[in-house]
Amino acid sequence: MREPRRQINEATPTCSRRARYDPPPHAATAADLIETPIAAARPPQRLSEAPIYQNPVYNGRVAVMDGRTLWYPQYAQRVRLVEIDACELPQWATDPRWVDRERQKAPPPVPCGPLAKAWLKRTIGSKPVECTVVAYGSDGIPQARCTSAGRDIAVEMLRVGWARVASPYSYNSQYLVYQQHAMAARYGMWATYVLDMNEWRRKAVDKTLDRHPIADFNLLVERESEISPPFIDARKKAEEDRPIVARLRTYCELIRNRSAGELNARHSLIVCAHRRFGTRSGGCTVRSPWCS
Numbered sequence: 001m002r003e004p005r006r007q008i009n010e011a012t013p014t015c016s017r018r019a020r021y022d023p024p025p026h027a028a029t030a031a032d033l034i035e036t037p038i039a040a041a042r043p044p045q046r047l048s049e050a051p052i053y054q055n056p057v058y059n060g061r062v063a064v065m066d067g068r069t070l071w072y073p074q075y076a077q078r079v080r081l082v083e084i085d086a087c088e089l090p091q092w093a094t095d096p097r098w099v100d101r102e103r104q105k106a107p108p109p110v111p112c113g114p115l116a117k118a119w120l121k122r123t124i125g126s127k128p129v130e131c132t133v134v135a136y137g138s139d140g141i142p143q144a145r146c147t148s149a150g151r152d153i154a155v156e157m158l159r160v161g162w163a164r165v166a167s168p169y170s171y172n173s174q175y176l177v178y179q180q181h182a183m184a185a186r187y188g189m190w191a192t193y194v195l196d197m198n199e200w201r202r203k204a205v206d207k208t209l210d211r212h213p214i215a216d217f218n219l220l221v222e223r224e225s226e227i228s229p230p231f232i233d234a235r236k237k238a239e240e241d242r243p244i245v246a247r248l249r250t251y252c253e254l255i256r257n258r259s260a261g262e263l264n265a266r267h268s269l270i271v272c273a274h275r276r277f278g279t280r281s282g283g284c285t286v287r288s289p290w291c292s
Helices: 002-011 025-035 112-124 153-160 172-185 195-204 214-219 229-257 261-277
Strands: 057-060 069-072 075-081 130-135 142-148
Touching: 069 130, 075 153, 112 153, 153 172, 172 195, 195 214
Parallel strands: 075 142
Antiparallel strands: 057 130, 069 075, 130 142
16 A cells, blocks of 8 residues: 555655746846836946037127127027126216316216127127037027137137126136236226126116116116226225325415415425316416315
8 A cells, every 4th residue: 555655645746845937038038127227227338339419519600799699690599608798788888087077977988888799890800700519598598619710709808808707706717817917907898987797787777779878877876896997996096185185175275365475385285286186277276176
């Protein structure tokens, strides 16, 4: 009886022994794809095989729209010069050389925007311009580094003082050097009272070409910041002239109380006042507004 039982046990697998199951190859691949993302399942690319995305480049003749914007008619595309800013086309500045204050009730205006556009147009001329886009502005307009005849157009605008570095925290040392040189020499807009361009864009209501200079003069009076050197020059001159004005007013009091013969001893003060304030000779101090 033991032999038949042994045959049955050998023919029938017990619970402790399991049959080995080999899944088909396609089932194993499907499981791997479920557990592993598709991007990770791809073989890694070598550095030389990585895709390279180049910035757009525009090349050809352009039309100048303002002191920092170009127009490519063949692409129907506007391009702005990167890292610099210039006066808007309707923006006015003010000339600090206000000499004849009796005839002119306000300082003479300076068309900052049209002059910046004119100088950019003169810099380019009829030569083709190549612009390489490096960024896009908040309005979607490409900001590019543009060259013409091998020269950086932004550098030329900074050199003559009709553009400024857009950000005071710029890392472009070359642009900053050209701007500092133009400011020291009082080139372009740096010789005028000019409002910060970003402040002008925020505050100006009328931004058409019919804008009157008095509107920008009022904005200068209520300015929040000062970017041009004449503001600093005016404060320094006021500090230097303060003791002279005080002495001149004291001398005016002496004029009212003493004769002309007694005033010859103070002739040097008359000459000083004449040269400083541009008064006329021959009783110049008496006719001066400081003696009113």
